[in-house]
Amino acid sequence: MSLVVKDLYKKYGEKVVVDHISFSMEKPGVYALLGTNGAGKTTSIRMTLGMLDSDGGSITWNGGPLNFDTCNIGYLAEERGLYPKYSLLDQIRYFGELRGVSGKVLDDRIAYWAERLKVEEYLYPEKAAEAEAKAEAENGGSGARKKTAKKKKKPKSPDQLSKGNQQKIQFLIAMLSDPELLVLDEPFSGLDPVNADILKEVVREQIAAGKYIIMSSHQMEVVEEFCTDITILHRSKAVVTGNLNEIKKSYGRVNLTVKVEQDITDLIKQEGIELLSEKEFEYRLKVTGDEQGNRLLKTLVEKGIPVVRFDLSELSLHEIFVKEVGEEASEQ
Amino acid sequence: MSNESTNAKENIYSLKGIGKVFKFTLSQTFKTKSYLISFIIFVLVMIGQKPINYFSARAGQSATEEAGSAITADTIGCIYIVNQTDVKFSAEDIKKNLTEDEQKPADEEVTPIAEKMVDVDGVEVDKALSKNDCAIFIGLDQDGYFVKGVISDDSEVNITEIDGLVERVYNNFADARLASAGVTEEDLAVLQKGIYVAGTESEADYVAAEESTVSKDRFSAYMFTFAILIFLVTSMSTSYVIASVTEEKTSKLVESLLVSVRPMALLLGKVLAMMSYVLLILVIGVIGSKITDIVMFDVMKLEQIEGQQQNMFNFGMITEFGFGGFLVIFFSIMLGYLVFSVFAGMLGSACNGTEDIQSATGTVMMLSMAGYFAAMIFGVMDKDIINQVFSLVPPLSFYMLPVCYLTGRVSLLTLLGSFVIQIATLALLVWIMARAYRNLLLADSSKPKLSAVFKAVRN
Numbered sequence: 001m002s003l004v005v006k007d008l009y010k011k012y013g014e015k016v017v018v019d020h021i022s023f024s025m026e027k028p029g030v031y032a033l034l035g036t037n038g039a040g041k042t043t044s045i046r047m048t049l050g051m052l053d054s055d056g057g058s059i060t061w062n063g064g065p066l067n068f069d070t071c072n073i074g075y076l077a078e079e080r081g082l083y084p085k086y087s088l089l090d091q092i093r094y095f096g097e098l099r100g101v102s103g104k105v106l107d108d109r110i111a112y113w114a115e116r117l118k119v120e121e122y123l124y125p126e127k128a129a130e131a132e133a134k135a136e137a138e139n140g141g142s143g144a145r146k147k148t149a150k151k152k153k154k155p156k157s158p159d160q161l162s163k164g165n166q167q168k169i170q171f172l173i174a175m176l177s178d179p180e181l182l183v184l185d186e187p188f189s190g191l192d193p194v195n196a197d198i199l200k201e202v203v204r205e206q207i208a209a210g211k212y213i214i215m216s217s218h219q220m221e222v223v224e225e226f227c228t229d230i231t232i233l234h235r236s237k238a239v240v241t242g243n244l245n246e247i248k249k250s251y252g253r254v255n256l257t258v259k260v261e262q263d264i265t266d267l268i269k270q271e272g273i274e275l276l277s278e279k280e281f282e283y284r285l286k287v288t289g290d291e292q293g294n295r296l297l298k299t300l301v302e303k304g305i306p307v308v309r310f311d312l313s314e315l316s317l318h319e320i321f322v323k324e325v326g327e328e329a330s331e332q
Numbered sequence: 333m334s335n336e337s338t339n340a341k342e343n344i345y346s347l348k349g350i351g352k353v354f355k356f357t358l359s360q361t362f363k364t365k366s367y368l369i370s371f372i373i374f375v376l377v378m379i380g381q382k383p384i385n386y387f388s389a390r391a392g393q394s395a396t397e398e399a400g401s402a403i404t405a406d407t408i409g410c411i412y413i414v415n416q417t418d419v420k421f422s423a424e425d426i427k428k429n430l431t432e433d434e435q436k437p438a439d440e441e442v443t444p445i446a447e448k449m450v451d452v453d454g455v456e457v458d459k460a461l462s463k464n465d466c467a468i469f470i471g472l473d474q475d476g477y478f479v480k481g482v483i484s485d486d487s488e489v490n491i492t493e494i495d496g497l498v499e500r501v502y503n504n505f506a507d508a509r510l511a512s513a514g515v516t517e518e519d520l521a522v523l524q525k526g527i528y529v530a531g532t533e534s535e536a537d538y539v540a541a542e543e544s545t546v547s548k549d550r551f552s553a554y555m556f557t558f559a560i561l562i563f564l565v566t567s568m569s570t571s572y573v574i575a576s577v578t579e580e581k582t583s584k585l586v587e588s589l590l591v592s593v594r595p596m597a598l599l600l601g602k603v604l605a606m607m608s609y610v611l612l613i614l615v616i617g618v619i620g621s622k623i624t625d626i627v628m629f630d631v632m633k634l635e636q637i638e639g640q641q642q643n644m645f646n647f648g649m650i651t652e653f654g655f656g657g658f659l660v661i662f663f664s665i666m667l668g669y670l671v672f673s674v675f676a677g678m679l680g681s682a683c684n685g686t687e688d689i690q691s692a693t694g695t696v697m698m699l700s701m702a703g704y705f706a707a708m709i710f711g712v713m714d715k716d717i718i719n720q721v722f723s724l725v726p727p728l729s730f731y732m733l734p735v736c737y738l739t740g741r742v743s744l745l746t747l748l749g750s751f752v753i754q755i756a757t758l759a760l761l762v763w764i765m766a767r768a769y770r771n772l773l774l775a776d777s778s779k780p781k782l783s784a785v786f787k788a789v790r791n
Binding site: 049050079082098099 | 347349352353356359360364399433547579583584585588589590591592593628770771
């Protein structure tokens with residue numbers, strides 16, 4: 001299976017919103033679409049999924065068109081929502097049925113994901129209350145909760161849920177069809193660390209299960225954790241695209257962290273190295289590449305200065321992003 | 333490979349998933365309290381309209397009859413009847429037409445009116461009338477016959493009593509006048525009908541007019557009722573469709589939906605669900621209205637009140653044209669509903685907030701109301717050329733066609749032609765909707781205007 005997006009182009013009136021963007025996924029994994037606000041990420045995703053018609057370019061899935069008839073798609077949209085007044089279970093079932101899952105399979109999957117994402121109490125409040133009362137009784141409790149279990153029977157409507165829990169419900173909906181292509185637009189925004197970890201764990205499982213995942217996020221450390229390939233969009237254009245490791249390599253190893261047991265500020269200045277910060281003889285430096293870094297290490301050794309830590313590394317994704325779009329973005 | 337070649341296979345007119353959208357929308361509609369309450373209220377209004385109309389008309393009629401018959405003369409001492417005309421008419425003619433109550437009041441201390449009436453040739457009012465007396469003059473002047481009550485300057489007589497007496501004397505004198513001329517009331521009604529020049533018409537027109545099955549009044553009443561029915565259906569359902577579409581848009585649900593179901597199936601599923609909801613109201617309302625008719629007139633044996641007032645709001649009239657007529661009305665309602673709802677759905681998809689919903693609902697309601705008023709006015713006019721033309725032109729044809737056809741105003745050919753035009757209108761709207769709906773749903777700065785719809789079609 002493969003996803004190929006080629007020369008994707010879209011304009012509204014005279015304004016170009018996606019300008020000849022291309023990327024591909026030849027094998028399962030996570031592809032990241034990054035960019036500043038308004039760079040064209042969501043529009044690109046909408047076109048990729050067939051929600052919006054493009055004005056040019058092509059999108060193919062296994063050589064054919066990509067839409068929900070040809071591909072089992074799971075989508076967590078950036079603009080998330082649920083029917084505010086309808087019951088959660090009703091609407092989850094509705095979305096599941098729209099995705100072609102029904103009957104016992106659907107009920108089993110809802111139950112499975114409700115447990116995985118820890119939202120059972122909102123979907124099955126009666127069961128949750130009973131379990132709670134039972135646990136209390138087993139722990140020698142008075143069983144008072146059992147009496148109040150009936151009061152808790154009424155399920156919450158979506159507008160009574162926290163934003164994070166609503167998001168988990170939407171993620172559950174995206175997973176109902178066991179999708180082969182999973183598109184996650186800002187999946188971790190608005191989640192507390194505990195819930196973010198739950199979602200990360202699921203994403204890891206999906207990667208291991210050989211799913212194709214497109215992820216858009218502003219949280220670079222998360223993207224870095226999961227993605228093998230990226231495209232950075234800026235002002236409708238792709239400014240960086242390709243394999244993340246290769247991209248990093250192309251920028252060289254320029255981040256140097258040195259920890260010693262004495263002040264080496266003069267030495268750093270002599271070598272013409274940019275000092276970013278210093279804290280208790282731990283220096284964060286910006287070097288021009290391996291050569292300058294190694295030269296500093298050689299000098300330290302020659303001068304008999306004990307080196308506690310010497311870490312010469314590539315630019316982080318965050319730094320690459322800022323380097324490529326940061327200046328212009330801040331000017332906007 | 334071009335985008336066109338890869339995306340060309342996606343059928344934007346696909347209705348896959350429409351059944352699921354329909355089922356979900358309908359079930360949620362009946363689970364929503366406000367819709368459920370509306371359902372009950374509408375059904376009750378439809379069922380209750382006939383008895384309410386009947387009893388209010390009946391009450392009005394009774395009040396009129398009462399005002400005409402139950403005359404009293406408690407404050408009057410003597411009633412002088414002064415007939416100054418050649419018509420043979422006296423107090424006796426009035427006395428014999430008095431009701432039993434008037435001739436013999438329940439209160440024995442009250443003097444009966446008959447005993448107070450005296451015929452006189454003439455009366456000198458300023459001398460003869462005391463403050464408890466009255467005189468009723470029947471005379472003839474250049475404008476015709478008149479009946480006039482006269483009381484003294486210091487009269488203590490109740491004016492209402494005099495008015496009742498004058499009205500009674502007038503009615504009795506009118507009958508006496510006709511009798512003296514040898515003319516019956518029926519003769520008079522025929523004489524009072526006007527004559528007009530009908531012009532020259534073709535044989536086809538003449539035959540069509542001959543085949544006209546109902547009177548002008550009845551046609552007007554049917555038109556009125558059907559226009560209300562269509563207006564009720566369109567106004568109710570379109571506001572629901574707009575609210576439902578906008579809810580999905582403002583709740584940020586559309587993206588999740590659009591990766592599972594195509595826009596046409598999404599909107600039509602909703603429209604059909606709302607149609608079922610409204611239809612159920614109509615079916616129950618019409619059946620209920622019919623049952624009310626049976627109970628009122630066949631079981632309770634209430635007296636029918638003739639006239640336009642009773643035919644209006646009689647939703648049971650749908651069943652008066654037989655099964656064929658019912659099908660024509662049903663098909664017309666469905667077409668009208670679909671056209672208005674698809675249009676409403678499109679405007680709803682361009683809404684981004686409460687103000688937009690009001691604007692979109694206002695636009696559709698205005699269109700619907702214009703059709704409703706036009707149909708009522710044209711129904712009263714009942715002109716052949718108007719019936720022919722507007723039975724063919726949407727949106728007015730939605731209101732006029734079935735009644736015009738079922739009452740013989742337009743031919744079967746016009747009916748079929750109009751249905752073709754209505755279906756073509758619907759197809760055009762669906763085509764526009766399939767192209768614009770998705771773009772409008774995803775746009776967060778659109779406004780519910782036709783220009784926004786056409787812009788979305790181009791995009």
